[in-house]
Amino acid sequence: MSPKVTEAYKEEKRASLLAGALRCFLDKGFQATTTDDIARHLRISKGTLYGYFTSKEEIYIQLAHARMDDMIESLNTLYVETSSAKAMLRHMFERFRRQPLDELRKWLTFHLEFTTYASRRPELIASNRAYLNKALNLLNRILTSGKQAGEFRADLDESSAAYLFWAVRDGLALSFLLDGDDNEYRRILDDMEDMVMKHLTA
Amino acid sequence: MSPKVTEAYKEEKRASLLAGALRCFLDKGFQATTTDDIARHLRISKGTLYGYFTSKEEIYIQLAHARMDDMIESLNTLYVETSSAKAMLRHMFERFRRQPLDELRKWLTFHLEFTTYASRRPELIASNRAYLNKALNLLNRILTSGKQAGEFRADLDESSAAYLFWAVRDGLALSFLLDGDDNEYRRILDDMEDMVMKHLTA
Amino acid sequence: MSPKVTEAYKEEKRASLLAGALRCFLDKGFQATTTDDIARHLRISKGTLYGYFTSKEEIYIQLAHARMDDMIESLNTLYVETSSAKAMLRHMFERFRRQPLDELRKWLTFHLEFTTYASRRPELIASNRAYLNKALNLLNRILTSGKQAGEFRADLDESSAAYLFWAVRDGLALSFLLDGDDNEYRRILDDMEDMVMKHLTA
Amino acid sequence: MSPKVTEAYKEEKRASLLAGALRCFLDKGFQATTTDDIARHLRISKGTLYGYFTSKEEIYIQLAHARMDDMIESLNTLYVETSSAKAMLRHMFERFRRQPLDELRKWLTFHLEFTTYASRRPELIASNRAYLNKALNLLNRILTSGKQAGEFRADLDESSAAYLFWAVRDGLALSFLLDGDDNEYRRILDDMEDMVMKHLTA
DNA sequence: AATGAATGAGAGTTCATTCAT
DNA sequence: TATGAATGAACTCTCATTCAT
Structure with a gap:
């Protein structure tokens, strides 16, 4: 998937990434959660995460x-x-x-x-x-x-x-x-x- | 130099180490404080610190x-x-x-x-x-x-x-x-x- | 829209892409210039860039x-x-x-x-x-x-x-x-x- | 090795680390040489390198x-x-x-x-x-x-x-x-x- | 007992390249 | 043909802990 994806799709994805990250933070806390944890939990690559957010802190x-x-x-x-x-x-x-x-x-x-x-x-x-x-x-x-x-x-x-x-x-x-x-x-x-x-x- | 005072001395030292570590934790928080910070603040070596405590967490x-x-x-x-x-x-x-x-x-x-x-x-x-x-x-x-x-x-x-x-x-x-x-x-x-x-x- | 012009057109486009990439390299150097920089500067996608060249190095x-x-x-x-x-x-x-x-x-x-x-x-x-x-x-x-x-x-x-x-x-x-x-x-x-x-x- | 090492020893070690890093840079160039390369070449850990220098650039x-x-x-x-x-x-x-x-x-x-x-x-x-x-x-x-x-x-x-x-x-x-x-x-x-x-x- | 140089696993982040659409 | 979201390996740097002296 990838070309000319709608703005709405991106927003939705962004929201789903946030939701997944939230689960990790709720489970282990911010400091103890690694970007690997989040990516693994979301079944995406770390690179994707950084395509939507500029840092772990921003999330x-x-x-x-x-x-x-x-x-x-x-x-x-x-x-x-x-x-x-x-x-x-x-x-x-x-x-x-x-x-x-x-x-x-x-x-x-x-x-x-x-x-x-x-x-x-x-x-x-x-x-x-x-x-x-x-x-x-x-x-x-x-x-x-x-x-x-x-x-x-x-x-x-x-x-x-x-x-x-x-x-x-x-x-x-x-x-x-x-x-x-x-x-x-x-x-x-x-x-x-x-x-x-x-x-x-x- | 110290034949029997040892036990009391150690306890006192231990307490003073704790006090110094506390200052660091109060200032920067647990996660942000490094064992180097603590040792430097106390003017002792990290080795000494680990002689009194088994881990940063224990402190x-x-x-x-x-x-x-x-x-x-x-x-x-x-x-x-x-x-x-x-x-x-x-x-x-x-x-x-x-x-x-x-x-x-x-x-x-x-x-x-x-x-x-x-x-x-x-x-x-x-x-x-x-x-x-x-x-x-x-x-x-x-x-x-x-x-x-x-x-x-x-x-x-x-x-x-x-x-x-x-x-x-x-x-x-x-x-x-x-x-x-x-x-x-x-x-x-x-x-x-x-x-x-x-x-x-x- | 373009039945035969293709070859000439491609060559021309290729040249314009090179010119744009050159500007980036002159400004920031080869290593510091990312493929994103080049694509952005040229207002094309990275995919297009890779349609004309096989790698950043080739450019x-x-x-x-x-x-x-x-x-x-x-x-x-x-x-x-x-x-x-x-x-x-x-x-x-x-x-x-x-x-x-x-x-x-x-x-x-x-x-x-x-x-x-x-x-x-x-x-x-x-x-x-x-x-x-x-x-x-x-x-x-x-x-x-x-x-x-x-x-x-x-x-x-x-x-x-x-x-x-x-x-x-x-x-x-x-x-x-x-x-x-x-x-x-x-x-x-x-x-x-x-x-x-x-x-x-x- | 480690306690109370002389200043001279440290300076010597520092020099030997520099010499090893130089070999790597001469061989592969600055950008292409990784901190892993240097550490491996010197048979030390990356951490040691950073104990002597604050960054690869500093070296x-x-x-x-x-x-x-x-x-x-x-x-x-x-x-x-x-x-x-x-x-x-x-x-x-x-x-x-x-x-x-x-x-x-x-x-x-x-x-x-x-x-x-x-x-x-x-x-x-x-x-x-x-x-x-x-x-x-x-x-x-x-x-x-x-x-x-x-x-x-x-x-x-x-x-x-x-x-x-x-x-x-x-x-x-x-x-x-x-x-x-x-x-x-x-x-x-x-x-x-x-x-x-x-x-x-x- | 005290030292601090050494360790090394693992952290966050980047980016050339790919490929489904 | 053009797109750009997705990838993932590789990067630099950190730090709690160890241990030879």
Whole structure:
């Protein structure tokens, strides 16, 4: 295969390469995954990989950014579809609860490795921060609208609460990174939801 | 020159080597730090390093374990010295607040890199889990004693709350890993303290 | 669309491809020029390139040979048009003088890279030697005719002088390969002309 | 072998590695010689090579510079030992004549490949030019002293003649790079000597 | 006990060439 | 005929570990 391939085909292929690389990174981590691993897993040559991406790092970064784009995007969708602020937060907790722990673990490991990686590369810090800010801003808007609608207490510091919301969620996932079972995880998520809601309302 | 001091001397030296290696890992991360870096920083030879440790990985693991030992130890000390459960929690928050962000960042990066590292090595998961359990148990005891003393609400689920406490704290640090300033961090810690305390009491 | 033109068309195209490849080689050198560079520069595909030439090396060799053919050819033309031997040599020096240094440098670099390249491939040595011989023979004929016409000294060793003529010229270009300005170069060329002429006449 | 090796030993080893690498470069050229070739030839590991040099390029450059240093050095020695300017030039021609063609070819190939290589790296042009200038300056001094001593004509342009001297010599070697026999080479060198001397004196 | 030169497997990346379309 | 995606061998360079001294 090869001549005058459509742009769409290339895009699709690119996506499939990314997907394959992601599997490798999720399994072994970025540093431990070699370009040979990725190529072998995809049953392509290393040269092909470099025809689509300029470096192993680029694949990693694109993957991480795509992941964050998806999260922001899906939150935005949820936001548009949901009327009340409280309902939105409940939805989000519901989502957290639904995600199986083993899946969450893989993603979190990926995310953490990328974060530590990014923390040593000044050029990545800004983009990473931008994603975090999007998530914080979205929550800020939700909280503000909820406050105006009287769903939350009048003296709520939304910006601070937005941080808390994500902190609480990421921190719990971190506690369960190495082990722990789904039921316990969900039970604590329930308590966490109570805690946060209480904090927002009274 | 040294007839019997040997054992004590070796232990001391070992500790000093660990301290030097730690500095390197904190600065550049585990993967990016070479054994040459460590030996150069310590002004010893790589051979000597390998006389005290069997591998770079062993140094890393011992460091991580020592770090967790210290934390548990210092919490235990604090526990013994503090009478009321509430006071103990306040103390802990006070500590969090006092730690400068840039120092916290280095430690957290170290901790996260180790956690992701450990998550791929089954033989490390158990020991890591043991440390987490110690911290959780300690908090459990505190919370239980506070509950019995009437400081916290009667229907508090201590085990769940113990998770929440650590989750909340680690999660916030994670939010500030890449940037953010000390003042904002402390402001949110204050809110976090409120939230947690409210959750424990009512 | 093209029933019979094919052969001529192909030859023409072949020549235009060579011209484009030459530009690349002059700019970056043989080794540093990739087939991608050439194809991109020519706005054709690599496949097309390989339809006209069997390898990158073949392009290079054809280019080098074409260059030498051109030189021999132009010398021959000059030879036919010029009556006296002395006048012919003067003409050649005049040509050397007229060539801008930066252009000369590119060609010389190309020539030298090819020469070193050829020196490792026995199969290229013969053809290269053939070209050199043509140039030497031509000069030999000129010198001999000048000697017979009494323009040069009677005991002149034409074969040796022919070598000297080219040696002197290539050597000077080599001295100016890395830097030096046009005026200095021409001044020395003048002296060189004196030296050679003196050598031929007395 | 390995602990506390003397500085002298290391320097010696370094020199032996350079010598081995030189053999490879002389045989196959810089680009065609791989680091594996060098290591295999030296019966050491590639890692060792990189313990002594930071890159393949560094080896190459050191070799080229050392070669030029030697030439300058030996010329200087000759200069000091020789009284008359004419005698010095004769000596130099004598040397040219004595060098076997096959040896000269290897060195010239090396030199030319390095020169074309250097011509594309701005950072090398300066140092290369410096070497050329040293050679030119030395000759300049010789010619000037000869002129003052009345050995050469009074209106001699020494700077120009210095260029001519080297040009003539390098150019002739270039003519014999691919083939030609020693006797013919020497015969032409004799004529060349005549030509240059004539140019200097009358 | 301490040294650091030596190792060598393996990393990421490049590029002349091929061939299905 | 022209295309350019695919190939894969080969490249330079790294670094945890060893071991003769």
